[in-house]
Amino acid sequence: MTSRVSEVGGEKAGTRLSGSQIVCESLLRAGVDVLFGIPGGAAIPFYDVLLEYPFRHVLVRHEQAAAHAADGFGRATGRPGVCVATSGPGATNLVTGIATAFLDSSPMVIITAQVPTSYIGKDAFQEIDITGITLPITKHNYLVESVHEVGRVMKEAFHIAGTGRPGPVLVDLPKNVLTDHSIWDPVEPLKLLGYRPTLFGHRAQIRRAAQMINGARKPVIVAGRGVIISGASEQLLKLAETAHIPVATTLLGIGAFPETHDLSLGMLGMHGELSANRAISEADVLLALGMRYDDRATGKVSAFAPNAQIIHVDVDPAEIGKNVRVNIPIVGDVKNTLSVLINEISPADRSDWVAEIETWKTIPRNGQILNGSPTAEGVMTALRDVTKGQAMIVTDVGQNQMWAAKNYCYTRPNSFISSGGLGTMGFGLPAAIGVKIGCPDEDVWVISGDGGFQMNLQELSTIAQEKLELKIIILNNGYLGMVRQWQELFYHSRYSQTKITGPDYVKLAEAYGIPAYRVEKAEDVASTLEKVARTPGAVIAEFVIPPEANVFPMIPPGATIEDSLFEEEDE
Amino acid sequence: MTRSHTIVALVEDRKGVLNRVVSLFRRRGFNIESLTVGRTDVPQISRMTIVIHGTDPIVEQLVKQLYKLIEVLKVSEVNVEESVVRELALIKVNATASTRSEIMQIVDIYRANIVDVTRDSVVIEVTGPQAKVDSLVSLLRGFGIKEVARTGHVAMIRGSMATARASTYFQESDWKNAAATQTTSDSY
Known part of the structure; x- marks a missing residue:
């Protein structure tokens, strides 16, 4: 078995491989070592080839779980999680999991098998238009119509899923595309003319933001999941400590800033800490990092941070100004942006403001009632x-x-x-x-x-x-x-x-x-x-x-x- | 304040692109007034002209959402006052021996053309801004309109500046090679 692995899993560039093999070679190239999935009719050619590759395949019991597991893998590691399902019901069972990953910007590559191209559009057994179904819940998706496209599509899929604002990318592979053969060219360059995420914030905007922060009396930082995705926790901590600014997080931003820290306000929003919500209401400057102003976070939008000038940093320009007005928009990766911003921030002491917030903190009820039922x-x-x-x-x-x-x-x-x-x-x-x-x-x-x-x-x-x-x-x-x-x-x-x-x-x-x-x-x-x-x-x-x-x-x-x-x- | 916005988008000519664009409008709750799509001077790139009604911030959000589509290369809003905006219409009208000459006079005034004649009808081809086409259609109503087919707007900014230049994205050598291997053209 191991000898076959090295034989097929090794350098195969320039040789003739089946679509299934090209998928597997592409997965190896992308650094994938685990797949979550369930086989089925149209996917058998892929699963057949899978025996010759060194992947760990986790056989889930329902495809929804394959998508959630791949999503969990992606969130935890920052690398795209991969799930596999067959055509028709296999693919549709993934949908809730794909939508979950999409809404939370989780990197994921979904491989679905499809009926042979000659059957597409004929309502064949287990045929469903999964690219149509997942159009609004994927960052991008592909119906691969020729084995010659497989290598390029797989490469693009991982690139799109894992860069910029991460998200799920679905690749639908008809059965004959999995069995047809083509020359495998792993070094084919990416040609994504319309996909160039802006990773570095505009310098002049960052300078304006720094001036606004330096002049603030009651600033608050709100950290979203973008801080975690970009790995900016260290920069955030430095910024908060240097400028003495309290930090609230969104639900998905939890962990971006240590909740044990004196400047931590905990979570904002519908079930957030009263002190966090109140601090935002009273703030004169709000620095929103990698978050998207979900209604569960803001409550009534017109009453959100009513006194604040808002600086919004996000890698996705469409999030800026979508729900909440913004005074200084910065399109860019949070880590890159904070790394520059921090050099322009003057050390400050905002003890009065921090102390004022402290008076709003309520004593947490830990709810433990001895001799009663657990809470x-x-x-x-x-x-x-x-x-x-x-x-x-x-x-x-x-x-x-x-x-x-x-x-x-x-x-x-x-x-x-x-x-x-x-x-x-x-x-x-x-x-x-x-x-x-x-x-x-x-x-x-x-x-x-x-x-x-x-x-x-x-x-x-x-x-x-x-x-x-x-x-x-x-x-x-x-x-x-x-x-x-x-x-x-x-x-x-x-x-x-x-x-x-x-x-x-x-x-x-x-x-x-x-x-x-x-x-x-x-x-x-x-x-x-x-x-x-x-x-x-x-x-x-x-x-x-x-x-x-x-x-x-x-x-x-x-x-x-x-x-x-x-x-x-x-x- | 809602008003009409004309948006020009350059997109990669790949299967399903039109579907993605239209789905986006539906998903975000935008109503399309008209949408035209056609090739550019570069075979891999198509140009869409989309007319929608909305407030400025909503249209700004729409432009950003369009940019998120992987195949969308360039989106620009064109200011109608500074642009040439045209649509083409074919109008089939009842035309008997007694009314035909009157119709021909109207067609002349509008610098339109009669492109098909039968004993009891004519087909008129007219191009121009929407208002001109509207006005011709309403004048012809009295004769009895059988059918109207309108293309919707295409737009281009006046002057030497190009806001949506397709050849920016592909070298001529690229597309000549690609065109040689391209087998299907009708890929919408």
């Missing part, structure tokens, strides 16, 4: 202690996501991985597969609710087969909790279709050969988490939390910070 906040703070705040946390979507975002105290870029833009329930478990495979030396913990967990629980089988060391926490409240919270707060507690049952998770885990614990008492939270951390391999811990706990504070959708809702005081 989500209590589980997260205990997890922080058990893992010393050093784990990678992959969340699902909903209340669990917000609790995980707010109660762990993240200090490292990429230590919080979550579906922000699309808000995809069912993301956590399969995404964690990709995160763990991308970062095998990290401790990876999944935080999921019982609703989202049941959306992709088939992947426990993949996790068992791949022997992945994933620690899985299910916060079980027997509800689709976030929807229930909205129904309680905004729909007069009319709980419509949000009460949900589930299996016995311990028995379920046992069926997959995965050890599991069920925790019903707050006092058992920490010791169970210790046990989970010590147990090798995958482990599940289910925490039975109060059924109707809410995430607070909360700014109702489309409202302002003045309309914030808080937890009612217990007696």
Whole structure:
């Protein structure tokens, strides 16, 4: 086997190869070592050739999971994750995962097989127009019509997916293109005339921005995922410390700035820290870095940062001025831009401003009630202690996501991985597969609710087969909790279709050969988490939390910070 | 303030490009008033002229979104006052022996042409700004219009400056070689 690998996987430039082989050679060239996928009729020629290549192929149990895993891999490593599916239903099952990656700028290359070109347009068995379907949810996509295009397309796909503002690129390969032969030319130059991302911010704009920051009395920095993608955390820290500017993050910007730092304001937005939102409301200058002003971050746009001059740095020019007015736009990579900006920043002492914000900070409720049931906040703070705040946390979507975002105290870029833009329930478990495979030396913990967990629980089988060391926490409240919270707060507690049952998770885990614990008492939270951390391999811990706990504070959708809702005081 | 904007885009002549552009308009909620597409002097590059209604910031956002399409090379808004803007229309009108000469007089005034005649109809070809075509169509209405086919606007800025020059993107030697190997031209 190994000899065949070196034979085929080696230098094949200038030789005649099948489309499938050219795909594999291209993957090798792109530095890919793992694929997530499921074979199927049209994809068999590709899977046949795959036997001769040294890739790790992770056989997921549903294609949606392949896309989420590739997405998780891409987020965690910064390199495009690769997923593979067959034509028709294989391809359509990927769609939610592709859209999730697209909304959160995650680098990904999707390979789908297609019916032979002669059948296209004939409604053949398992034929679907996947390039048409994914047009608005990919950064770019290709239907490859000739084997002679395969090498160029694969090269372009990785280039487009991984550069500028990253995103998913889909390559649809008809079966005959996979079996036809062509000369493999790996050095064919890229000819992307219409794709030249602006990576370096305009010097004059950066100088203007520096002057504005130097003159600010109450500046605030908002760090988005662009800071993490461009690897600008170090520059951000230096800027914040030099100019003495407090830093808030978006949901996906969590980890871009250490939450243990004196200048950290935590997360902004609908469920953000009151002090972060208030600081933005009072700010005279706002420096927004690699973020896109999602409505969950801004609330009512017209009331967002009403007193601030806004500097917006983003690699995607279309994000600038899209939702929020901007005074100084800077199109460019955040790291490159900050590296230049920092030289023009005067050291400053803004203690008065920082102290003023400090008075707005509320004491975090860790929610741990001894002798009662475990609370989500209590589980997260205990997890922080058990893992010393050093784990990678992959969340699902909903209340669990917000609790995980707010109660762990993240200090490292990429230590919080979550579906922000699309808000995809069912993301956590399969995404964690990709995160763990991308970062095998990290401790990876999944935080999921019982609703989202049941959306992709088939992947426990993949996790068992791949022997992945994933620690899985299910916060079980027997509800689709976030929807229930909205129904309680905004729909007069009319709980419509949000009460949900589930299996016995311990028995379920046992069926997959995965050890599991069920925790019903707050006092058992920490010791169970210790046990989970010590147990090798995958482990599940289910925490039975109060059924109707809410995430607070909360700014109702489309409202302002003045309309914030808080937890009612217990007696 | 919403007003009419005329946008010229140079795009790579590849399969599905028109679909991408039109999908983008639909996705972002823009209504296209007219869209024309045709070849340029460089075989790999097509030129689109798109007329849309919208506010200035919305059109600015649209231009940025167009640039995000990989095959879009150049997007520019043309100021209609500084440009030559034309459309072509074919109009089939009822024309009997008694009305034909009156129609021909109108056609003359508009410097249009009659390009087909039968015993009871004529086909008129007219080019000009939209207003001119509108006005001819409305004058002919009285005779009974059978069919109208209009191309929508094409536009080009006046003077020696070129805002959307296709040959910037390909050397002549490039496209001559490429053209020799190109087998299909109708790739929309």
